Amino acid sequence: MKLYSRQHLERSMDYSKAVQMLEAGFIAFSRGQVQVPAVQCFDFAQHNGDCCVKSAYISGEDCFTVKVSTGFYDNPRKGLDSNNGLMLVLSARTGLPLALLQDEGWLTCLRTALAGQIVARHLAPREVQAIGILGTGMQARMQLQHLLPVTSCRHVVVWGRQSAALEHYRAFAEQLGCQVETTLDAEYVAAKANLIVTATPSRTALLRSEWIRPGTHITAVGADAPGKQELDAALLGKADRLFVDALAQCSHYGESAHALRAGLIDIDKLLELGRLLSGEVEGRSNDHQITLADLTGVAVQDAQIAQCALACCLAD
Protein backbone atom coordinates (compact mmCIF):
# COMPACT_ATOMS: atom_id res chain seq x y z
CA MET A 1 0.00 0.00 0.00
CA LYS A 2 1.38 3.36 -1.08
CA LEU A 3 1.16 6.49 1.04
CA TYR A 4 1.17 9.95 -0.46
CA SER A 5 1.33 13.28 1.33
CA ARG A 6 -0.60 16.37 0.26
CA GLN A 7 2.65 17.89 -0.99
CA HIS A 8 3.36 14.86 -3.16
CA LEU A 9 -0.19 14.86 -4.54
CA GLU A 10 -0.07 18.58 -5.36
CA ARG A 11 3.31 18.24 -7.05
CA SER A 12 2.28 15.30 -9.23
CA MET A 13 -1.24 16.35 -10.25
CA ASP A 14 -2.00 16.56 -13.96
CA TYR A 15 -4.92 18.98 -14.13
CA SER A 16 -6.00 18.26 -17.68
CA LYS A 17 -6.06 14.54 -16.96
CA ALA A 18 -8.12 15.29 -13.86
CA VAL A 19 -10.65 17.28 -15.89
CA GLN A 20 -10.99 14.42 -18.39
CA MET A 21 -11.54 11.91 -15.61
CA LEU A 22 -14.05 14.12 -13.80
CA GLU A 23 -16.03 14.58 -17.02
CA ALA A 24 -16.02 10.83 -17.59
CA GLY A 25 -17.14 10.40 -13.98
CA PHE A 26 -20.10 12.77 -14.34
CA ILE A 27 -21.17 11.00 -17.53
CA ALA A 28 -20.89 7.54 -15.95
CA PHE A 29 -22.83 8.78 -12.93
CA SER A 30 -25.68 10.12 -15.06
CA ARG A 31 -25.77 6.82 -16.95
CA GLY A 32 -26.27 4.94 -13.69
CA GLN A 33 -22.89 3.22 -13.98
CA VAL A 34 -21.64 4.23 -10.55
CA GLN A 35 -22.17 2.55 -7.20
CA VAL A 36 -22.59 5.39 -4.68
CA PRO A 37 -23.78 4.16 -1.28
CA ALA A 38 -25.49 6.69 1.00
CA VAL A 39 -23.05 9.10 2.65
CA GLN A 40 -22.18 8.29 6.28
CA CYS A 41 -22.35 11.37 8.51
CA PHE A 42 -21.21 12.00 12.07
CA ASP A 43 -22.02 14.98 14.23
CA PHE A 44 -19.54 15.88 17.01
CA ALA A 45 -21.67 18.58 18.59
CA GLN A 46 -19.45 18.85 21.68
CA HIS A 47 -16.48 19.80 19.53
CA ASN A 48 -18.30 21.74 16.78
CA GLY A 49 -17.28 19.16 14.22
CA ASP A 50 -18.63 16.77 11.62
CA CYS A 51 -17.41 13.99 9.39
CA CYS A 52 -18.63 12.48 6.14
CA VAL A 53 -17.63 9.19 4.57
CA LYS A 54 -18.25 9.15 0.81
CA SER A 55 -17.50 6.12 -1.32
CA ALA A 56 -17.90 5.38 -5.00
CA TYR A 57 -17.11 2.80 -7.64
CA ILE A 58 -17.50 3.23 -11.39
CA SER A 59 -18.48 -0.12 -12.91
CA GLY A 60 -15.63 -1.74 -14.76
CA GLU A 61 -12.87 0.39 -13.22
CA ASP A 62 -9.88 -1.24 -11.54
CA CYS A 63 -10.29 0.53 -8.23
CA PHE A 64 -12.76 2.22 -5.94
CA THR A 65 -12.47 4.97 -3.37
CA VAL A 66 -13.49 5.66 0.21
CA LYS A 67 -13.14 9.27 1.30
CA VAL A 68 -13.23 10.52 4.87
CA SER A 69 -13.59 14.27 5.24
CA THR A 70 -13.84 16.19 8.48
CA GLY A 71 -14.75 19.73 9.44
CA PHE A 72 -13.98 20.93 12.98
CA TYR A 73 -14.80 24.60 13.12
CA ASP A 74 -12.98 25.45 16.36
CA ASN A 75 -9.71 24.09 14.93
CA PRO A 76 -8.35 27.49 13.84
CA ARG A 77 -8.26 28.50 17.53
CA LYS A 78 -5.98 25.49 18.06
CA GLY A 79 -3.77 26.45 15.14
CA LEU A 80 -5.24 23.73 12.90
CA ASP A 81 -7.17 23.91 9.63
CA SER A 82 -10.92 23.41 9.96
CA ASN A 83 -11.03 20.85 7.18
CA ASN A 84 -9.09 17.67 6.90
CA GLY A 85 -9.48 14.34 5.24
CA LEU A 86 -7.99 11.51 3.29
CA MET A 87 -8.88 9.09 0.54
CA LEU A 88 -8.34 5.36 0.34
CA VAL A 89 -8.01 3.70 -3.03
CA LEU A 90 -8.67 -0.05 -3.10
CA SER A 91 -8.48 -2.62 -5.86
CA ALA A 92 -11.85 -3.60 -7.32
CA ARG A 93 -10.21 -6.88 -8.45
CA THR A 94 -8.76 -8.14 -5.17
CA GLY A 95 -9.93 -5.75 -2.44
CA LEU A 96 -6.33 -4.95 -1.54
CA PRO A 97 -5.74 -1.38 -0.31
CA LEU A 98 -3.63 0.28 -2.99
CA ALA A 99 -3.02 3.75 -1.66
CA LEU A 100 -3.73 6.16 1.14
CA LEU A 101 -3.89 9.71 -0.16
CA GLN A 102 -3.26 11.99 2.82
CA ASP A 103 -4.53 15.01 0.95
CA GLU A 104 -5.91 16.82 4.05
CA GLY A 105 -8.98 17.72 2.00
CA TRP A 106 -7.05 19.21 -0.93
CA LEU A 107 -8.35 16.72 -3.49
CA THR A 108 -11.94 17.57 -2.51
CA CYS A 109 -11.21 21.27 -2.98
CA LEU A 110 -9.58 20.52 -6.32
CA ARG A 111 -12.34 18.32 -7.73
CA THR A 112 -14.89 20.98 -6.73
CA ALA A 113 -12.86 23.72 -8.41
CA LEU A 114 -12.36 21.63 -11.55
CA ALA A 115 -16.10 20.94 -11.69
CA GLY A 116 -16.48 24.73 -11.74
CA GLN A 117 -14.08 24.87 -14.66
CA ILE A 118 -15.95 22.12 -16.53
CA VAL A 119 -19.27 23.91 -16.04
CA ALA A 120 -17.81 27.28 -17.11
CA ARG A 121 -16.31 25.82 -20.28
CA HIS A 122 -19.73 24.51 -21.27
CA LEU A 123 -22.03 27.24 -19.99
CA ALA A 124 -20.19 30.57 -19.71
CA PRO A 125 -21.28 33.32 -22.12
CA ARG A 126 -18.98 33.82 -25.13
CA GLU A 127 -17.74 37.15 -23.84
CA VAL A 128 -17.01 37.23 -20.16
CA GLN A 129 -17.10 40.86 -19.03
CA ALA A 130 -15.90 40.09 -15.54
CA ILE A 131 -15.52 37.03 -13.34
CA GLY A 132 -17.54 37.41 -10.15
CA ILE A 133 -16.55 35.48 -7.06
CA LEU A 134 -18.55 35.33 -3.85
CA GLY A 135 -16.33 34.20 -1.02
CA THR A 136 -12.69 34.69 -0.12
CA GLY A 137 -11.69 31.29 1.26
CA MET A 138 -9.72 28.39 -0.16
CA GLN A 139 -12.49 27.25 -2.53
CA ALA A 140 -13.11 30.80 -3.78
CA ARG A 141 -9.41 30.99 -4.66
CA MET A 142 -9.26 27.61 -6.34
CA GLN A 143 -12.37 28.37 -8.38
CA LEU A 144 -10.72 31.49 -9.82
CA GLN A 145 -7.43 29.74 -10.43
CA HIS A 146 -9.13 26.98 -12.44
CA LEU A 147 -11.45 29.33 -14.33
CA LEU A 148 -8.54 31.18 -15.91
CA PRO A 149 -7.68 28.38 -18.37
CA VAL A 150 -11.20 28.56 -19.87
CA THR A 151 -11.65 32.34 -20.27
CA SER A 152 -9.44 35.16 -21.47
CA CYS A 153 -11.13 37.55 -19.02
CA ARG A 154 -8.80 38.73 -16.25
CA HIS A 155 -11.17 41.19 -14.61
CA VAL A 156 -12.31 39.86 -11.24
CA VAL A 157 -14.95 41.27 -8.89
CA VAL A 158 -14.85 39.58 -5.51
CA TRP A 159 -17.39 39.86 -2.70
CA GLY A 160 -16.75 39.08 0.95
CA ARG A 161 -17.95 40.07 4.40
CA GLN A 162 -14.60 41.34 5.68
CA SER A 163 -12.28 43.90 4.15
CA ALA A 164 -9.16 42.18 5.41
CA ALA A 165 -10.13 38.89 3.75
CA LEU A 166 -10.93 40.77 0.54
CA GLU A 167 -7.47 42.34 0.53
CA HIS A 168 -5.88 38.93 0.96
CA TYR A 169 -7.97 37.67 -1.94
CA ARG A 170 -6.93 40.66 -4.05
CA ALA A 171 -3.26 39.86 -3.48
CA PHE A 172 -3.88 36.23 -4.44
CA ALA A 173 -5.80 37.09 -7.62
CA GLU A 174 -3.30 39.75 -8.68
CA GLN A 175 -0.57 37.11 -8.49
CA LEU A 176 -2.60 35.14 -11.04
CA GLY A 177 -2.49 38.19 -13.35
CA CYS A 178 -5.98 39.48 -12.64
CA GLN A 179 -7.26 43.03 -12.16
CA VAL A 180 -9.29 42.90 -9.00
CA GLU A 181 -12.20 44.88 -7.61
CA THR A 182 -13.37 44.03 -4.10
CA THR A 183 -16.81 44.79 -2.73
CA LEU A 184 -18.96 44.29 0.37
CA ASP A 185 -22.06 44.57 -1.86
CA ALA A 186 -23.08 41.39 -3.69
CA GLU A 187 -25.34 43.38 -6.04
CA TYR A 188 -22.21 45.04 -7.44
CA VAL A 189 -20.85 41.62 -8.45
CA ALA A 190 -24.08 40.88 -10.34
CA ALA A 191 -23.92 44.27 -12.07
CA LYS A 192 -20.35 43.80 -13.32
CA ALA A 193 -19.78 40.09 -13.81
CA ASN A 194 -21.52 37.64 -16.14
CA LEU A 195 -19.58 34.56 -15.00
CA ILE A 196 -20.18 34.20 -11.28
CA VAL A 197 -19.11 31.54 -8.83
CA THR A 198 -20.50 31.40 -5.29
CA ALA A 199 -18.20 29.58 -2.88
CA THR A 200 -19.27 30.46 0.66
CA PRO A 201 -20.68 28.53 3.63
CA SER A 202 -23.73 30.83 3.64
CA ARG A 203 -27.06 29.75 5.10
CA THR A 204 -29.04 32.61 3.51
CA ALA A 205 -29.29 33.77 -0.09
CA LEU A 206 -26.52 36.18 -1.11
CA LEU A 207 -27.52 36.86 -4.74
CA ARG A 208 -31.01 38.16 -5.43
CA SER A 209 -32.85 37.08 -8.54
CA GLU A 210 -33.64 40.62 -9.78
CA TRP A 211 -29.95 41.59 -9.79
CA ILE A 212 -28.94 38.95 -12.33
CA ARG A 213 -28.59 40.21 -15.89
CA PRO A 214 -29.45 38.22 -19.03
CA GLY A 215 -26.52 36.19 -20.33
CA THR A 216 -25.05 35.53 -16.90
CA HIS A 217 -23.82 32.12 -15.85
CA ILE A 218 -23.69 31.26 -12.15
CA THR A 219 -22.04 28.23 -10.56
CA ALA A 220 -22.99 27.66 -6.91
CA VAL A 221 -20.70 25.29 -5.01
CA GLY A 222 -21.18 26.34 -1.37
CA ALA A 223 -24.43 24.57 -0.52
CA ASP A 224 -23.00 21.10 0.00
CA ALA A 225 -25.21 20.11 2.94
CA PRO A 226 -28.76 20.64 4.20
CA GLY A 227 -29.40 24.15 5.53
CA LYS A 228 -26.91 25.90 3.26
CA GLN A 229 -27.97 28.38 0.57
CA GLU A 230 -26.25 31.05 -1.55
CA LEU A 231 -28.85 31.92 -4.19
CA ASP A 232 -32.31 33.43 -3.98
CA ALA A 233 -34.65 30.50 -4.74
CA ALA A 234 -36.46 32.66 -7.32
CA LEU A 235 -33.23 32.77 -9.33
CA LEU A 236 -33.57 29.06 -10.03
CA GLY A 237 -37.00 29.76 -11.47
CA LYS A 238 -35.57 32.60 -13.56
CA ALA A 239 -32.68 30.55 -15.00
CA ASP A 240 -33.15 29.40 -18.60
CA ARG A 241 -31.02 26.31 -18.10
CA LEU A 242 -30.47 24.72 -14.70
CA PHE A 243 -27.83 22.01 -14.23
CA VAL A 244 -27.12 19.89 -11.16
CA ASP A 245 -24.34 17.42 -10.44
CA ALA A 246 -26.69 14.81 -8.98
CA LEU A 247 -30.45 14.91 -9.38
CA ALA A 248 -31.31 12.83 -6.35
CA GLN A 249 -28.97 14.80 -4.08
CA CYS A 250 -29.86 18.25 -5.40
CA SER A 251 -33.56 17.63 -4.89
CA HIS A 252 -32.71 16.91 -1.24
CA TYR A 253 -30.27 19.78 -0.53
CA GLY A 254 -28.30 22.43 -2.40
CA GLU A 255 -29.83 25.45 -4.17
CA SER A 256 -32.37 23.46 -6.19
CA ALA A 257 -33.93 21.89 -3.11
CA HIS A 258 -34.95 25.32 -1.75
CA ALA A 259 -36.61 26.23 -5.06
CA LEU A 260 -38.33 22.85 -5.34
CA ARG A 261 -39.65 23.09 -1.80
CA ALA A 262 -40.95 26.62 -2.45
CA GLY A 263 -42.70 25.37 -5.61
CA LEU A 264 -40.69 27.80 -7.76
CA ILE A 265 -39.40 25.09 -10.10
CA ASP A 266 -40.47 21.65 -11.17
CA ILE A 267 -38.13 18.66 -10.76
CA ASP A 268 -38.08 18.33 -14.59
CA LYS A 269 -36.14 21.58 -14.78
CA LEU A 270 -33.08 19.96 -13.19
CA LEU A 271 -30.68 18.59 -15.79
CA GLU A 272 -27.80 16.42 -14.75
CA LEU A 273 -24.35 17.69 -15.69
CA GLY A 274 -23.36 14.27 -17.05
CA ARG A 275 -26.09 14.56 -19.69
CA LEU A 276 -24.70 17.94 -20.78
CA LEU A 277 -21.17 16.53 -21.00
CA SER A 278 -22.27 13.50 -23.00
CA GLY A 279 -24.13 15.75 -25.45
CA GLU A 280 -27.48 14.27 -24.51
CA VAL A 281 -28.94 17.64 -23.51
CA GLU A 282 -27.89 21.06 -24.76
CA GLY A 283 -26.36 23.81 -22.68
CA ARG A 284 -26.48 27.53 -23.40
CA SER A 285 -27.99 28.27 -26.81
CA ASN A 286 -27.52 32.06 -26.90
CA ASP A 287 -25.87 34.94 -25.06
CA HIS A 288 -29.10 36.14 -23.44
CA GLN A 289 -29.84 33.04 -21.44
CA ILE A 290 -29.20 32.80 -17.75
CA THR A 291 -27.56 29.48 -16.95
CA LEU A 292 -27.03 28.05 -13.53
CA ALA A 293 -25.15 25.08 -12.09
CA ASP A 294 -25.93 23.77 -8.62
CA LEU A 295 -22.98 21.63 -7.48
CA THR A 296 -23.38 19.75 -4.20
CA GLY A 297 -20.47 17.36 -4.72
CA VAL A 298 -20.81 13.66 -5.46
CA ALA A 299 -18.62 10.76 -4.48
CA VAL A 300 -17.91 9.82 -8.09
CA GLN A 301 -15.81 13.02 -8.27
CA ASP A 302 -13.81 11.78 -5.31
CA ALA A 303 -13.31 8.39 -6.92
CA GLN A 304 -12.10 10.00 -10.15
CA ILE A 305 -9.80 12.59 -8.60
CA ALA A 306 -8.31 9.93 -6.33
CA GLN A 307 -7.70 7.55 -9.20
CA CYS A 308 -6.17 10.39 -11.20
CA ALA A 309 -3.96 11.45 -8.28
CA LEU A 310 -2.75 7.89 -7.79
CA ALA A 311 -1.97 7.48 -11.50
CA CYS A 312 -0.08 10.81 -11.49
CA CYS A 313 1.95 9.82 -8.41
CA LEU A 314 2.79 6.41 -9.88
CA ALA A 315 3.91 8.04 -13.14
CA ASP A 316 5.88 10.72 -11.31
Place this chain on the structure above:
Amino acid sequence: MKLYSRQHLERSMDYSKAVQMLEAGFIAFSRGQVQVPAVQCFDFAQHNGDCCVKSAYISGEDCFTVKVSTGFYDNPRKGLDSNNGLMLVLSARTGLPLALLQDEGWLTCLRTALAGQIVARHLAPREVQAIGILGTGMQARMQLQHLLPVTSCRHVVVWGRQSAALEHYRAFAEQLGCQVETTLDAEYVAAKANLIVTATPSRTALLRSEWIRPGTHITAVGADAPGKQELDAALLGKADRLFVDALAQCSHYGESAHALRAGLIDIDKLLELGRLLSGEVEGRSNDHQITLADLTGVAVQDAQIAQCALACCLAD
Protein backbone atom coordinates in the same frame (compact mmCIF):
# COMPACT_ATOMS: atom_id res chain seq x y z
CA MET B 1 -0.76 9.82 11.60
CA LYS B 2 0.54 6.49 12.86
CA LEU B 3 0.62 3.35 10.74
CA TYR B 4 0.51 -0.11 12.24
CA SER B 5 0.89 -3.43 10.48
CA ARG B 6 -1.10 -6.53 11.34
CA GLN B 7 2.01 -8.01 12.96
CA HIS B 8 2.43 -4.98 15.18
CA LEU B 9 -1.26 -5.03 16.14
CA GLU B 10 -1.18 -8.74 16.99
CA ARG B 11 1.99 -8.36 19.05
CA SER B 12 0.68 -5.43 21.09
CA MET B 13 -2.92 -6.52 21.70
CA ASP B 14 -4.08 -6.74 25.32
CA TYR B 15 -6.97 -9.22 25.16
CA SER B 16 -8.46 -8.49 28.56
CA LYS B 17 -8.49 -4.78 27.83
CA ALA B 18 -10.18 -5.57 24.50
CA VAL B 19 -12.90 -7.58 26.26
CA GLN B 20 -13.55 -4.74 28.69
CA MET B 21 -13.82 -2.24 25.86
CA LEU B 22 -16.07 -4.48 23.78
CA GLU B 23 -18.41 -4.97 26.75
CA ALA B 24 -18.51 -1.21 27.31
CA GLY B 25 -19.23 -0.80 23.60
CA PHE B 26 -22.16 -3.23 23.63
CA ILE B 27 -23.61 -1.46 26.67
CA ALA B 28 -23.21 2.02 25.12
CA PHE B 29 -24.78 0.73 21.91
CA SER B 30 -27.84 -0.64 23.72
CA ARG B 31 -28.17 2.66 25.56
CA GLY B 32 -28.32 4.55 22.27
CA GLN B 33 -25.02 6.31 22.94
CA VAL B 34 -23.39 5.30 19.66
CA GLN B 35 -23.56 6.99 16.26
CA VAL B 36 -23.65 4.14 13.73
CA PRO B 37 -24.45 5.35 10.19
CA ALA B 38 -25.85 2.80 7.74
CA VAL B 39 -23.22 0.41 6.37
CA GLN B 40 -21.94 1.24 2.87
CA CYS B 41 -21.81 -1.83 0.63
CA PHE B 42 -20.26 -2.45 -2.76
CA ASP B 43 -20.75 -5.43 -5.01
CA PHE B 44 -17.97 -6.28 -7.47
CA ALA B 45 -19.86 -9.00 -9.29
CA GLN B 46 -17.30 -9.26 -12.11
CA HIS B 47 -14.58 -10.16 -9.63
CA ASN B 48 -16.68 -12.13 -7.13
CA GLY B 49 -16.00 -9.54 -4.45
CA ASP B 50 -17.67 -7.19 -2.03
CA CYS B 51 -16.76 -4.40 0.33
CA CYS B 52 -18.37 -2.91 3.42
CA VAL B 53 -17.61 0.40 5.10
CA LYS B 54 -18.65 0.43 8.76
CA SER B 55 -18.20 3.47 10.95
CA ALA B 56 -19.02 4.21 14.57
CA TYR B 57 -18.56 6.80 17.28
CA ILE B 58 -19.39 6.37 20.97
CA SER B 59 -20.58 9.70 22.35
CA GLY B 60 -17.98 11.36 24.51
CA GLU B 61 -15.03 9.27 23.30
CA ASP B 62 -11.88 10.95 21.98
CA CYS B 63 -11.89 9.17 18.64
CA PHE B 64 -14.06 7.44 16.09
CA THR B 65 -13.46 4.69 13.56
CA VAL B 66 -14.05 4.00 9.90
CA LYS B 67 -13.53 0.38 8.86
CA VAL B 68 -13.18 -0.86 5.30
CA SER B 69 -13.45 -4.63 4.89
CA THR B 70 -13.29 -6.55 1.65
CA GLY B 71 -14.04 -10.10 0.58
CA PHE B 72 -12.85 -11.28 -2.84
CA TYR B 73 -13.60 -14.95 -3.08
CA ASP B 74 -11.40 -15.75 -6.09
CA ASN B 75 -8.34 -14.36 -4.29
CA PRO B 76 -7.08 -17.74 -3.06
CA ARG B 77 -6.55 -18.74 -6.72
CA LYS B 78 -4.27 -15.69 -6.97
CA GLY B 79 -2.39 -16.65 -3.81
CA LEU B 80 -4.14 -13.95 -1.75
CA ASP B 81 -6.43 -14.15 1.28
CA SER B 82 -10.12 -13.70 0.50
CA ASN B 83 -10.59 -11.17 3.27
CA ASN B 84 -8.74 -7.96 3.77
CA GLY B 85 -9.36 -4.63 5.37
CA LEU B 86 -8.14 -1.79 7.48
CA MET B 87 -9.37 0.62 10.10
CA LEU B 88 -8.91 4.35 10.35
CA VAL B 89 -8.98 6.02 13.74
CA LEU B 90 -9.70 9.76 13.74
CA SER B 91 -9.86 12.32 16.49
CA ALA B 92 -13.40 13.27 17.56
CA ARG B 93 -11.95 16.56 18.87
CA THR B 94 -10.14 17.84 15.77
CA GLY B 95 -10.96 15.44 12.92
CA LEU B 96 -7.27 14.69 12.44
CA PRO B 97 -6.50 11.14 11.29
CA LEU B 98 -4.69 9.50 14.21
CA ALA B 99 -3.88 6.03 12.94
CA LEU B 100 -4.23 3.61 10.09
CA LEU B 101 -4.49 0.06 11.36
CA GLN B 102 -3.51 -2.22 8.49
CA ASP B 103 -4.94 -5.25 10.20
CA GLU B 104 -5.94 -7.08 6.97
CA GLY B 105 -9.22 -8.02 8.67
CA TRP B 106 -7.60 -9.48 11.80
CA LEU B 107 -9.22 -7.00 14.19
CA THR B 108 -12.65 -7.91 12.81
CA CYS B 109 -11.92 -11.61 13.37
CA LEU B 110 -10.70 -10.82 16.87
CA ARG B 111 -13.63 -8.66 17.95
CA THR B 112 -16.01 -11.36 16.68
CA ALA B 113 -14.15 -14.07 18.60
CA LEU B 114 -14.04 -11.98 21.76
CA ALA B 115 -17.78 -11.33 21.47
CA GLY B 116 -18.11 -15.14 21.50
CA GLN B 117 -16.05 -15.22 24.68
CA ILE B 118 -18.17 -12.51 26.31
CA VAL B 119 -21.37 -14.34 25.46
CA ALA B 120 -20.00 -17.69 26.70
CA ARG B 121 -18.88 -16.20 30.02
CA HIS B 122 -22.41 -14.93 30.62
CA LEU B 123 -24.52 -17.70 29.11
CA ALA B 124 -22.61 -21.01 29.04
CA PRO B 125 -23.93 -23.77 31.34
CA ARG B 126 -21.97 -24.21 34.58
CA GLU B 127 -20.56 -27.54 33.46
CA VAL B 128 -19.41 -27.61 29.88
CA GLN B 129 -19.33 -31.27 28.78
CA ALA B 130 -17.74 -30.48 25.44
CA ILE B 131 -17.16 -27.43 23.27
CA GLY B 132 -18.79 -27.84 19.88
CA ILE B 133 -17.49 -25.91 16.90
CA LEU B 134 -19.12 -25.81 13.49
CA GLY B 135 -16.61 -24.65 10.92
CA THR B 136 -12.89 -25.07 10.44
CA GLY B 137 -11.81 -21.67 9.18
CA MET B 138 -10.04 -18.72 10.79
CA GLN B 139 -13.06 -17.64 12.82
CA ALA B 140 -13.77 -21.20 14.00
CA ARG B 141 -10.20 -21.30 15.30
CA MET B 142 -10.28 -17.92 16.96
CA GLN B 143 -13.60 -18.73 18.65
CA LEU B 144 -12.09 -21.82 20.28
CA GLN B 145 -8.90 -20.02 21.25
CA HIS B 146 -10.85 -17.27 23.04
CA LEU B 147 -13.34 -19.66 24.67
CA LEU B 148 -10.61 -21.47 26.57
CA PRO B 149 -10.07 -18.63 29.11
CA VAL B 150 -13.73 -18.86 30.21
CA THR B 151 -14.17 -22.63 30.56
CA SER B 152 -12.09 -25.42 32.05
CA CYS B 153 -13.43 -27.86 29.44
CA ARG B 154 -10.79 -29.01 26.95
CA HIS B 155 -12.92 -31.53 25.05
CA VAL B 156 -13.71 -30.21 21.57
CA VAL B 157 -16.04 -31.66 18.94
CA VAL B 158 -15.59 -29.99 15.59
CA TRP B 159 -17.79 -30.31 12.51
CA GLY B 160 -16.75 -29.53 8.95
CA ARG B 161 -17.53 -30.56 5.39
CA GLN B 162 -14.04 -31.79 4.51
CA SER B 163 -11.89 -34.30 6.31
CA ALA B 164 -8.66 -32.53 5.40
CA ALA B 165 -9.85 -29.25 6.90
CA LEU B 166 -10.99 -31.13 10.01
CA GLU B 167 -7.55 -32.67 10.44
CA HIS B 168 -5.95 -29.23 10.19
CA TYR B 169 -8.37 -27.99 12.81
CA ARG B 170 -7.52 -30.96 15.05
CA ALA B 171 -3.83 -30.11 14.89
CA PHE B 172 -4.60 -26.48 15.74
CA ALA B 173 -6.87 -27.35 18.68
CA GLU B 174 -4.46 -29.96 20.05
CA GLN B 175 -1.77 -27.30 20.15
CA LEU B 176 -4.09 -25.34 22.45
CA GLY B 177 -4.20 -28.34 24.78
CA CYS B 178 -7.58 -29.73 23.67
CA GLN B 179 -8.73 -33.31 23.09
CA VAL B 180 -10.40 -33.22 19.71
CA GLU B 181 -13.12 -35.25 18.03
CA THR B 182 -13.89 -34.43 14.40
CA THR B 183 -17.15 -35.22 12.63
CA LEU B 184 -18.94 -34.77 9.32
CA ASP B 185 -22.27 -35.09 11.18
CA ALA B 186 -23.53 -31.91 12.86
CA GLU B 187 -26.00 -33.92 14.95
CA TYR B 188 -23.04 -35.54 16.71
CA VAL B 189 -21.84 -32.12 17.85
CA ALA B 190 -25.27 -31.39 19.34
CA ALA B 191 -25.27 -34.78 21.10
CA LYS B 192 -21.88 -34.26 22.75
CA ALA B 193 -21.41 -30.53 23.28
CA ASN B 194 -23.44 -28.11 25.40
CA LEU B 195 -21.41 -25.01 24.46
CA ILE B 196 -21.60 -24.68 20.70
CA VAL B 197 -20.29 -22.00 18.36
CA THR B 198 -21.27 -21.90 14.68
CA ALA B 199 -18.75 -20.04 12.53
CA THR B 200 -19.41 -20.95 8.91
CA PRO B 201 -20.51 -19.03 5.77
CA SER B 202 -23.51 -21.40 5.43
CA ARG B 203 -26.66 -20.36 3.62
CA THR B 204 -28.77 -23.25 4.97
CA ALA B 205 -29.40 -24.39 8.53
CA LEU B 206 -26.74 -26.77 9.87
CA LEU B 207 -28.12 -27.45 13.38
CA ARG B 208 -31.65 -28.81 13.66
CA SER B 209 -33.83 -27.74 16.55
CA GLU B 210 -34.72 -31.27 17.69
CA TRP B 211 -31.02 -32.20 18.14
CA ILE B 212 -30.35 -29.54 20.76
CA ARG B 213 -30.39 -30.80 24.35
CA PRO B 214 -31.64 -28.81 27.36
CA GLY B 215 -28.90 -26.74 28.98
CA THR B 216 -27.06 -26.05 25.73
CA HIS B 217 -25.76 -22.64 24.81
CA ILE B 218 -25.23 -21.77 21.14
CA THR B 219 -23.45 -18.74 19.73
CA ALA B 220 -23.98 -18.18 15.99
CA VAL B 221 -21.52 -15.79 14.34
CA GLY B 222 -21.59 -16.83 10.68
CA ALA B 223 -24.76 -15.10 9.46
CA ASP B 224 -23.31 -11.62 9.10
CA ALA B 225 -25.18 -10.68 5.93
CA PRO B 226 -28.56 -11.25 4.28
CA GLY B 227 -29.00 -14.78 2.89
CA LYS B 228 -26.77 -16.50 5.44
CA GLN B 229 -28.10 -18.99 8.00
CA GLU B 230 -26.58 -21.62 10.31
CA LEU B 231 -29.45 -22.50 12.64
CA ASP B 232 -32.85 -24.09 12.06
CA ALA B 233 -35.28 -21.19 12.54
CA ALA B 234 -37.34 -23.38 14.90
CA LEU B 235 -34.36 -23.42 17.26
CA LEU B 236 -34.83 -19.72 17.91
CA GLY B 237 -38.39 -20.46 18.94
CA LYS B 238 -37.18 -23.29 21.20
CA ALA B 239 -34.49 -21.18 22.94
CA ASP B 240 -35.39 -20.04 26.47
CA ARG B 241 -33.25 -16.91 26.20
CA LEU B 242 -32.34 -15.32 22.88
CA PHE B 243 -29.70 -12.57 22.69
CA VAL B 244 -28.67 -10.46 19.72
CA ASP B 245 -25.88 -7.93 19.32
CA ALA B 246 -28.09 -5.36 17.58
CA LEU B 247 -31.86 -5.55 17.57
CA ALA B 248 -32.41 -3.46 14.44
CA GLN B 249 -29.80 -5.39 12.45
CA CYS B 250 -30.79 -8.87 13.67
CA SER B 251 -34.41 -8.29 12.76
CA HIS B 252 -33.15 -7.57 9.23
CA TYR B 253 -30.62 -10.40 8.83
CA GLY B 254 -28.84 -13.02 10.90
CA GLU B 255 -30.52 -16.07 12.48
CA SER B 256 -33.29 -14.12 14.21
CA ALA B 257 -34.51 -12.57 10.96
CA HIS B 258 -35.33 -16.02 9.52
CA ALA B 259 -37.34 -16.95 12.62
CA LEU B 260 -39.12 -13.59 12.70
CA ARG B 261 -40.05 -13.87 9.03
CA ALA B 262 -41.35 -17.42 9.56
CA GLY B 263 -43.47 -16.18 12.48
CA LEU B 264 -41.67 -18.58 14.86
CA ILE B 265 -40.72 -15.85 17.30
CA ASP B 266 -41.94 -12.43 18.23
CA ILE B 267 -39.60 -9.40 18.08
CA ASP B 268 -39.98 -9.05 21.88
CA LYS B 269 -38.03 -12.27 22.30
CA LEU B 270 -34.83 -10.60 21.06
CA LEU B 271 -32.77 -9.19 23.91
CA GLU B 272 -29.79 -6.99 23.19
CA LEU B 273 -26.47 -8.19 24.53
CA GLY B 274 -25.70 -4.75 25.96
CA ARG B 275 -28.69 -5.07 28.28
CA LEU B 276 -27.39 -8.43 29.53
CA LEU B 277 -23.93 -6.98 30.13
CA SER B 278 -25.29 -3.96 31.99
CA GLY B 279 -27.38 -6.23 34.24
CA GLU B 280 -30.62 -4.80 32.92
CA VAL B 281 -31.90 -8.19 31.76
CA GLU B 282 -30.96 -11.59 33.12
CA GLY B 283 -29.15 -14.33 31.27
CA ARG B 284 -29.29 -18.05 31.99
CA SER B 285 -31.18 -18.80 35.21
CA ASN B 286 -30.68 -22.58 35.37
CA ASP B 287 -28.79 -25.45 33.74
CA HIS B 288 -31.80 -26.69 31.77
CA GLN B 289 -32.36 -23.62 29.68
CA ILE B 290 -31.31 -23.39 26.09
CA THR B 291 -29.64 -20.05 25.47
CA LEU B 292 -28.74 -18.61 22.12
CA ALA B 293 -26.76 -15.62 20.89
CA ASP B 294 -27.15 -14.33 17.34
CA LEU B 295 -24.13 -12.14 16.54
CA THR B 296 -24.18 -10.27 13.22
CA GLY B 297 -21.39 -7.83 14.06
CA VAL B 298 -21.87 -4.13 14.74
CA ALA B 299 -19.62 -1.20 14.00
CA VAL B 300 -19.32 -0.25 17.66
CA GLN B 301 -17.22 -3.41 18.09
CA ASP B 302 -14.91 -2.14 15.36
CA ALA B 303 -14.64 1.26 17.00
CA GLN B 304 -13.78 -0.33 20.35
CA ILE B 305 -11.28 -2.90 19.09
CA ALA B 306 -9.58 -0.20 16.98
CA GLN B 307 -9.34 2.18 19.91
CA CYS B 308 -8.00 -0.64 22.08
CA ALA B 309 -5.46 -1.66 19.42
CA LEU B 310 -4.25 1.91 19.06
CA ALA B 311 -3.91 2.33 22.84
CA CYS B 312 -1.98 -0.96 23.05
CA CYS B 313 0.37 0.05 20.21
CA LEU B 314 0.98 3.46 21.76
CA ALA B 315 1.76 1.86 25.14
CA ASP B 316 3.96 -0.81 23.55
